[in-house]
Amino acid sequence: MKERLTTEILESPRAIGRCVPRLALFASVGAWLLVGCAQKELGDGGSESVADGGPPPQGDAGTRAEVASEVPLKVASEQGCRIDAECAAGRYCFQSHCSFECTADADCESDESCSERGRCVLDAEALRPSEAPEAASPSADSLAPPAPPAAALPEFDAEVTVLGTSPQVVEVGADDEFATLTLTLDGPLAPVGLAYRVERDDVDEDDPSNSAIHRAHAEGEAVTIEIPTGMARAGVDGSRRVHVQIISALGTYSMTLVPEAPQTGNYAGSVRTPLFGNVGLPMVLDLVTSPENAPLDEAEQAWLVLPASDDSLFAPFRGLDDTQALEVPLEYDASLDRWVGISEAEFTLDDRSSLFHVGRHVARIQRYEIAVGATLTGVVSDRWEGLYDARSDLGVVTPADIVFEGEIELERVGPRAFDKPLSAPPAPALAVPLPLPAPEVNACSDSALFADIDADAESPGACDGISSAAEFEGAAPEDQAACALAMADAALGGETTGAVIRAFLAGDGEPADGQSFADFMRDCADETTPTCQPSAAVLCARQLVARASFEQEPRSGFDEALTKVFQDLSSEAFLGRQLAAFQTNADTRLRWLRTTDYPAVVTSAVKSNIAALLEDWKRGVLDPHMAVLSGYFDDSGLSVLSRSVGGEAKDARRRLLDQMIQGWRGAMDALTLGASRWDELYQDQDSRAERASFVRSQMRDLYLLAGLLGNLTRDAGSGYQASAFGSGFSELMKRAGKLDLSFDNLVFA
Numbered sequence: 001m002k003e004r005l006t007t008e009i010l011e012s013p014r015a016i017g018r019c020v021p022r023l024a025l026f027a028s029v030g031a032w033l034l035v036g037c038a039q040k041e042l043g044d045g046g047s048e049s050v051a052d053g054g055p056p057p058q059g060d061a062g063t064r065a066e067v068a069s070e071v072p073l074k075v076a077s078e079q080g081c082r083i084d085a086e087c088a089a090g091r092y093c094f095q096s097h098c099s100f101e102c103t104a105d106a107d108c109e110s111d112e113s114c115s116e117r118g119r120c121v122l123d124a125e126a127l128r129p130s131e132a133p134e135a136a137s138p139s140a141d142s143l144a145p146p147a148p149p150a151a152a153l154p155e156f157d158a159e160v161t162v163l164g165t166s167p168q169v170v171e172v173g174a175d176d177e178f179a180t181l182t183l184t185l186d187g188p189l190a191p192v193g194l195a196y197r198v199e200r201d202d203v204d205e206d207d208p209s210n211s212a213i214h215r216a217h218a219e220g221e222a223v224t225i226e227i228p229t230g231m232a233r234a235g236v237d238g239s240r241r242v243h244v245q246i247i248s249a250l251g252t253y254s255m256t257l258v259p260e261a262p263q264t265g266n267y268a269g270s271v272r273t274p275l276f277g278n279v280g281l282p283m284v285l286d287l288v289t290s291p292e293n294a295p296l297d298e299a300e301q302a303w304l305v306l307p308a309s310d311d312s313l314f315a316p317f318r319g320l321d322d323t324q325a326l327e328v329p330l331e332y333d334a335s336l337d338r339w340v341g342i343s344e345a346e347f348t349l350d351d352r353s354s355l356f357h358v359g360r361h362v363a364r365i366q367r368y369e370i371a372v373g374a375t376l377t378g379v380v381s382d383r384w385e386g387l388y389d390a391r392s393d394l395g396v397v398t399p400a401d402i403v404f405e406g407e408i409e410l411e412r413v414g415p416r417a418f419d420k421p422l423s424a425p426p427a428p429a430l431a432v433p434l435p436l437p438a439p440e441v442n443a444c445s446d447s448a449l450f451a452d453i454d455a456d457a458e459s460p461g462a463c464d465g466i467s468s469a470a471e472f473e474g475a476a477p478e479d480q481a482a483c484a485l486a487m488a489d490a491a492l493g494g495e496t497t498g499a500v501i502r503a504f505l506a507g508d509g510e511p512a513d514g515q516s517f518a519d520f521m522r523d524c525a526d527e528t529t530p531t532c533q534p535s536a537a538v539l540c541a542r543q544l545v546a547r548a549s550f551e552q553e554p555r556s557g558f559d560e561a562l563t564k565v566f567q568d569l570s571s572e573a574f575l576g577r578q579l580a581a582f583q584t585n586a587d588t589r590l591r592w593l594r595t596t597d598y599p600a601v602v603t604s605a606v607k608s609n610i611a612a613l614l615e616d617w618k619r620g621v622l623d624p625h626m627a628v629l630s631g632y633f634d635d636s637g638l639s640v641l642s643r644s645v646g647g648e649a650k651d652a653r654r655r656l657l658d659q660m661i662q663g664w665r666g667a668m669d670a671l672t673l674g675a676s677r678w679d680e681l682y683q684d685q686d687s688r689a690e691r692a693s694f695v696r697s698q699m700r701d702l703y704l705l706a707g708l709l710g711n712l713t714r715d716a717g718s719g720y721q722a723s724a725f726g727s728g729f730s731e732l733m734k735r736a737g738k739l740d741l742s743f744d745n746l747v748f749a
Contacts, residue, residue, distance in 0.1 A: 080097060094195065101114075102120050179257050185221045265412045267410035269376075281314075282313060287302070303330060316328070317347055317425045327421045328368070367380065379406065381403060438551070449540050452490065494537065495535070524576060542570060560652075657716060675692075676735045
């Protein structure tokens, strides 16, 4: 026995010109019948006709089955649709989605009522055909297209075109209940307005609000649609970005609602200083207000919170660990229209720094002038006091300042990062550090060095009465100068690294022992051999010359000679270590290249080998470069370079500064290579973080030494030499930034 399922005829005013398949189902074993497609002709009133335009045939049961096959299946959808009949009760098909405009008459205008399909219709409008009571059985009359109702509400004006839209990414503040989308039209919209619905990702997909129909009315030749801000509203628990789609007969428009970030939080970005050209130096800080998260112009109090970790370039003091930070109160300066904060603290340059020997007298004073809008911008003055003394032509000694000034540009990257900052630095600030003491002469503890002077020096008797370092310190300034110059002549007249290099370069042949230049360089790199090691006499003479220069009266007759010989002694003192570092660097790079020949199956062993090579390279290349740079800037070097001189002494000073700048570049290049190799080798976060912290701390020393060299070259009348600082620092910054990233972030960035 066959049992036929029939559906009743319901009409849709929206499915214009669509082909709707009709399905007749026969519930018998293995039997089913798919019956054709009727072409619908629909107006807004909701009429349709059979494909051939004529009335359906009448007659026997077979004919009735054909009629039944023309009736759409009732699917009661609350999502997609083609015609009203496919939608659940209280919904109609709007832009291919089962939607509703109302659930009661109160949802409609005063002269409208809510139909059974959830439409607002004019009170004068008769019950829509699609909402007629279900018929007991279809008939020719029931399938005939009825006349459309005269008072139907259209969804849009077909004559109107959208010319443009308002911005579709909107920031949402704490007070914003609605965001708006404005459509600019090429003509006036019909008085009935524009029907639309809103889909959003902060509610469930089947939430009724996604199906609700709204109407927006035009003002002139534009229509504005209001969208509730929902979870995009700033300050709401769990506030987040919300993606919205507005579906209308004029088109579908996407919007992104973004919670307006508070001004407070963690900021990261860069500082650009003239000394380093266009290189952005990294800066991270917190902006905090009271009451919490209040805008600056409404806050009772405000602070910058500056991290004091060892790898932070702008740390206000030398922190004990990565968690320490300093609160810097902000005050509004109306004349600048900026918020101003000043940090002043002692900065301890201990043995973690290349400048640890002057650590007891250094103060760091930072002044911030900021404004906060879409980004945090402003300027910073970073002043270091007490690193070295400046000595004028008249002999006045004052602690010199190293000052960096730069433009700040930071972006908010999240909530505040430092929960318990210090309200004051752990050590008292030294606003005016004491002048540095006289250079030490601790390399001259061997009295035999003084006994040998008369035999080797060009001026015998120059050290009469001076047979020890203590006697030298107690001698008159002119006697100190004469003895120091005699010691220098004797030291530089003996076997020196410089003399060997000059012999090779002059083509005088190999040394008497037949050693080749390649063998000589390999011996230089071998710290167990005396080759390339400065003699004790050279190291002692360098300190004696610096001490004698320090003790001289202004415009002394010894200034020129002391400065010239100090440059020669410094070159000899550090030349060997520099040569050794360059040779070790070349040898290690060759060993690195050989590791690329190993097959992939031994990758683990190769990585272990490279890790060991890197440690050897650090000890033999990077550490010596940093040590040489530190040696140039010891108290002897700073004492001589800070003294104002003229004539040939000024030329000697420039040559020494050039050597120091080359040393700075050598250290920077080595650190850049190290950061690059560590980035390639290490994947675990702990190893990467350890190396990144080391690189950042060394960068701070290079930053500080560049400022010091900038001062000294400017005082020497050769400021052009400072142009070398920016050119390579950008690559170091880039490599350090990559090493800072976790391996996963680096791979999937």
